[in-house]
Amino acid sequence: MSDPLPSDDTRLLLRDATLADERRVDVAVADGRIAAIADVGALTPADGASLNCLGGLLSPSFVEGHIHLDKTLLGLPLIPHRPGATVAARIQAEKDLLRTLPLSIEERGGRLIEQIVAFGTGAVRTHVDIDTEVGLSGLEAILRLKERFRTLIDMQIVAFPQSGILRDPGTADLLDAAVAAGANLVGGLDPAGIDGDVGGHLDAIFAIAERRSAGIDIHLHDPGALGAFTLRDIAARTQAAGLGGRVAVSHAYALGALDDATFDSTAAALARAGVAIMTNAPGTGPMPPVLRLRDAGVTVFAGSDNIRDAWWPYGDGDMLDRAAVIGYRQGFFSNDDLAHAFAMATALPAAVLGLPGYGLAVGAAADLVLLPCAGIAEAVLERPRARTVLKRGRVVAADGVLSGASAFGNSL
Numbered sequence: 001m002s003d004p005l006p007s008d009d010t011r012l013l014l015r016d017a018t019l020a021d022e023r024r025v026d027v028a029v030a031d032g033r034i035a036a037i038a039d040v041g042a043l044t045p046a047d048g049a050s051l052n053c054l055g056g057l058l059s060p061s062f063v064e065g066h067i068h069l070d071k072t073l074l075g076l077p078l079i080p081h082r083p084g085a086t087v088a089a090r091i092q093a094e095k096d097l098l099r100t101l102p103l104s105i106e107e108r109g110g111r112l113i114e115q116i117v118a119f120g121t122g123a124v125r126t127h128v129d130i131d132t133e134v135g136l137s138g139l140e141a142i143l144r145l146k147e148r149f150r151t152l153i154d155m156q157i158v159a160f161p162q163s164g165i166l167r168d169p170g171t172a173d174l175l176d177a178a179v180a181a182g183a184n185l186v187g188g189l190d191p192a193g194i195d196g197d198v199g200g201h202l203d204a205i206f207a208i209a210e211r212r213s214a215g216i217d218i219h220l221h222d223p224g225a226l227g228a229f230t231l232r233d234i235a236a237r238t239q240a241a242g243l244g245g246r247v248a249v250s251h252a253y254a255l256g257a258l259d260d261a262t263f264d265s266t267a268a269a270l271a272r273a274g275v276a277i278m279t280n281a282p283g284t285g286p287m288p289p290v291l292r293l294r295d296a297g298v299t300v301f302a303g304s305d306n307i308r309d310a311w312w313p314y315g316d317g318d319m320l321d322r323a324a325v326i327g328y329r330q331g332f333f334s335n336d337d338l339a340h341a342f343a344m345a346t347a348l349p350a351a352v353l354g355l356p357g358y359g360l361a362v363g364a365a366a367d368l369v370l371l372p373c374a375g376i377a378e379a380v381l382e383r384p385r386a387r388t389v390l391k392r393g394r395v396v397a398a399d400g401v402l403s404g405a406s407a408f409g410n411s412l
């Protein structure tokens, strides 16, 4: 039995939790941080507040490496997916749809934030559309969500040119203004496939990143040798600009369909430059080979990408599910490989996002998720929905339900 949980605790004792290394411990939390980790029974709560973890797995919070809070259609009846023959056609179809929605970005995105917090996600990198039609209005809505939910989730924002940069003149200036207004990173989209000019597209992005001291996260769907060429160009520019560790490429499908020599030279360039790769393990087509890239020194981290939107009707934002999908597609069977899938939803994106104080160690932020599992492999395979979620030492969700008032009526 657990003692009653305080509603706004500054001190809490988590009793009998299992860590990733299978040690059973007590964890003391004070003022939003992990104050002590000791053998079971060795710590006593200062004010009597405690939670019996019953030997469950205690992990740092999940980290969502790639999401689009502004695009989700959550809160609306299911809108049937409309396929488009080309990316350009789908961009236009999405624009047409978003103009007609009865719910705002704050309403739809707010629902998604509440949902992923209840799953145990404590930090998120969201891309937000910037183009000459919507300007910075999407960013402004996301900034309001960031402020509104700041006690539940840490948010990093990528200014994303969904309609291209060169094919939508004026977008480069808007991206620059977006970073000045609060976006943390500059985005990009298929320099060849969308803009038809790899150099011109990357010139614009890197100029803004260097001027504003911002990071970069580029959507790259361009396949094969063209995609690999673009990846090596991004790596070279990253090195030249001294931006190692602050640049990511999302999707990079090309890495999953290269001959060995091209793969090796491209992976080596990415590793040397400190460029990370995000994957959501899409259901069709090639994806980056996770362990091969890891062994080459490239960080590959996980993200949901689209959730119930015009691009993709699947997904709910559960990063434990995402780890399982990645493991399924990559043929991860051993405990070590399943642990790597789990790391792709926790420590690896935390490192890419540069989250301060992330981890399960004394002094780290008490951003935690408790799972009713004996270890990490079980967690990935079983994906239990019964979870207890802490943010800065405060219990913010249990069994899929947010503590306190849910602004959008979420009950998972």
Ligand SMILES: [Zn+2]
Pocket (backbone or CB within 6 Å): 066, 067, 068, 127, 219, 250, 305, 306
């Ligand atoms: Zn995306």
